Amino acid sequence: MTENPDSYPPIAEHGMIGDMRTAALVSTRGGIDWFCCPRFDSPSVFASLLDPERGGHWTITPTCEVSNTQQNYFPESNILVTRFLTVDGVVEVQDFMPVLRAHDPDHRQLLVRRVVAVRGSMRMRVTVDPRMDYGRTAHTVRRDERGIWFLGADLELCLRTSVDLRHENTGGAAGEFRIAHGETELFVLEVLEPGDHRDPPPDRPADVEGLFDATAAFWRGWLSACTYTGRWREMVQRSALTLKMLTYEPTGAIIAAPTTSLPERIGGERNWDYRRVWLRDAAFSLYALLQLGFTEEAEAFTGWLCARFRAPSDEEFGPLRVMYTVDGDSDPTEEELRHLAGYRGSAPVRIGNAASEQLQLDVYGEIFDALYLFDKYDTGLSLDTWRHLTETLDWLCTHWDRPDAGIWEKRGVEGRHTFSRLMTWVAIERMIRMARRRGLPGDIAEWTRARDTVHRQILEEGWNEELKAFTQRLGEPILDASMLLMPMVKFTSPTDPRFLSTLEAIEEHLTTDSLVFRYDADAVDDGMDAEEGTFSLCSFWYAEALTRAGRLEDARLVLEKMFTYANHLGLYSEQIGLSGDQLGNFPQAFTHLGLISAALNLDRTLG
Known part of the structure; x- marks a missing residue:
């Protein structure tokens, strides 16, 4: 059953x-x-996106009629401004989280909301309604000289406010409070462990002004290292800022998305927890960051990644798992929260992700390719x-x-x-390159034999003569958009007849305008509803494949169209629905790194 859509x-x-520890959606x-x-992967305290009644929320809004709302980021930052245009005037809510640094022993996690009257005078209503542990556990409320406390068993929140x-x-x-032109009201929420009652956070306008300026300066300083100054600078930089917000600063890990269970189809069951580090997504993120000149982030993530190789190997899954927590732990636990309705009734709501128990052999290729680039550049x-x-x-050559x-x-x-198989070929081929370039030890002869065996299998069994295309599975006539990556990973020339024929088949059967489906969902039965939206990452892969195939005008048109499917801030979720609505977890790192790669390659080719 679908909930009342007006509630969501x-x-x-x-x-x-965000503060590179966690993030909030406003x-x-x-x-x-x-x-x-x-x-990122802690229990929620505000989750009305998944259940308006039981999830909890923090809302600040005018009491009078609102004629229009606008949102924008403070220039070159992750400070968000929501502007209400009303019959009585204009008011802004400025939301940000001061950036935490691992080397700062006195850091505190704050969520700051600053209300500023731009024109006129109006009355505002504020409601702070936290629900601890996804709304599963009760908490108490008390007030003292510091502010209003929301006291849970494992977490405490302290709200200081000027109203x-x-x-x-x-x-x-x-x-409720009234605010007139030029006035400011403040709300500062501090996150504490039980019993951690340090000195209060800032609450005076001058103190919060300092936090605002420091936060803006941090993001602007970070973005100044970006080496891209091309045609689509604004979209690329917003994607870079988004990827940075999805980085867990203490370890350098990059999560897939900050949300869980936002559906791939309204009312459907494909609702997954993306608050984990997928090796595949993170490897592509490393590639994107290196392309943009963010070497510090690339080095931090490479350090996190290399630590995963030192973990004990599992014979069934191999040396690496598909995903990890931000600390690098492998946690296969998946749980359904049956007390939450789900976004517009899209149940179940899941926390944890059992896909960590899957064998996904392609991750080795993505990781080895990323490490090859890091080693080279x-x-x-x-x-x-x-x-x-080695x-x-x-292990990979055996399995x-x-x-x-x-x-x-x-x-x-x-x-x-x-x-x-394609990414297995990439893994072996990149290791051979590194060994030869640096004179490093390895059984290059055996690696070469394995590489060539994989290559032959793809050509002989991965090619479907009837479709004139490489297919999703060996010997089966199912098209798959992942085949668009073949020239990007150097398996084929972008003008190879087999690839061009595959590109044409994907255009004919999986593409609608600029939007690309992952595969024909009706042809693959995995026990879940088949319907889903187009996959935005695949659409950016399509633009890049057109670029490499020399179809530059087509590539530019696809890319420009994809920009129109971003939200008002330049953010993307995982998928695009039939009516152009965004579906799936939001915002998604995979989509934004696809945008970066497609834009940079097309810009470079256009000259």
Whole structure:
């Protein structure tokens, strides 16, 4: 059953703020609809995006009629401004999280909301209604000289505000205040562990002004290292800022998205928790960051990644898992939260992701390709890391022909996926290159034999003569958009007849205008509803494939059209629905790194 859609803002009507520990989604209606703390994968305290009644929210909005709302980011930053245009005037809500640094022993996690009257005078209503642990556990409320406390068993929140709020029986606080032109009212929410009662955070305008300026300066300083100054600078830089917000600063890990269970289809069951580090997504992110000149982030993530090779190997899954927590732990636990309705009734709501128990052999290719680029263009890999890589490659050369779940993580369905073989070829080929370039030890003769065997299998069994295309699985006539990556990973020339024929088949059967489906969902039965939207990452792959094939005008048109499917802030979720609405977890790192790669390659080719 679908809930009343008016209770749920569209997924696209949100902006994201964050401190590289966690993130919050702020709607154009003035509500914080999603916030987990203190980490991305912590339980939520505001989750009205998944259940307006039981999820919790923090809303600031005018009491008078609102004629229009606007959202924008403070220039070159991740400070979000929501502007209400009303019959009585104009007011802004400025939302940000001061950036935390691992080397700062006195750091505190704050969520700051500053209300500024731009014109006129109006009355505002504020409601702060936290629900601890995804709304599963109760909390108490008390007030002291520091502010209003929301006290849970594992987490405490302290709200300091310049306006008077009353306690609510629901465990929240609410109130109204009048604000006139030039006036400012403040709300500062501090996240604390139980018993951690340090000196209060800033609450005076001058103190918050300092936090605002420091936060803006941090993001602008970081973005100044970006080396891209081409045609689509604004879109690329917003994507870079988004990727940076999705980075967990203490370890350098990059999560896939800050949300869980936003549906791939309204009312459907493909609702997954993306608050994890997918090796595949993170490897592509490393490539994007290197292209943009962000070497510090590339080095931090490479350090995190190399530590995963040192973990004990599993004979079934191999040296690497598909995904990890931000700390690098492998946690296969998946749980359904049956007390939450789900976005517009799209149940179940899931926390944790059982896909971590899958075998997905393509991740080795993506990781080895990223490390090859890091070794080539940055400081290079250590000898210990090289030893771990050779041991991993030896395992892959033995197990590469096993059935696996593939790049799209289909549940309950394993097969001999062509893309997994393609990325196995990439892994072996990149290791051979590194060994030869640097004179590093390795069984190059055996690696070469394995590489050539994989190559022959793809050509002989991955090619479908009837479709005139490379297909999703060996010997099966199912098209798959992942084949668009073939020239990008140097398996084929972008003008090779087999690739051009594959490109044409994908255009004919999987593409609608500029939008590309991952595969024919009706042809693959994984026990779940087949309907889904087009996959935005695949659409950016399509633009890049057209670029490499020399169809530059077509590539530019596809890319420019894809920009129109971003939300008002330049953010993308995972998929685009039939009516152009954004679906799936939001914002998604995979989509934004696809945008960066497509834009940079087309810009470079156009000259």
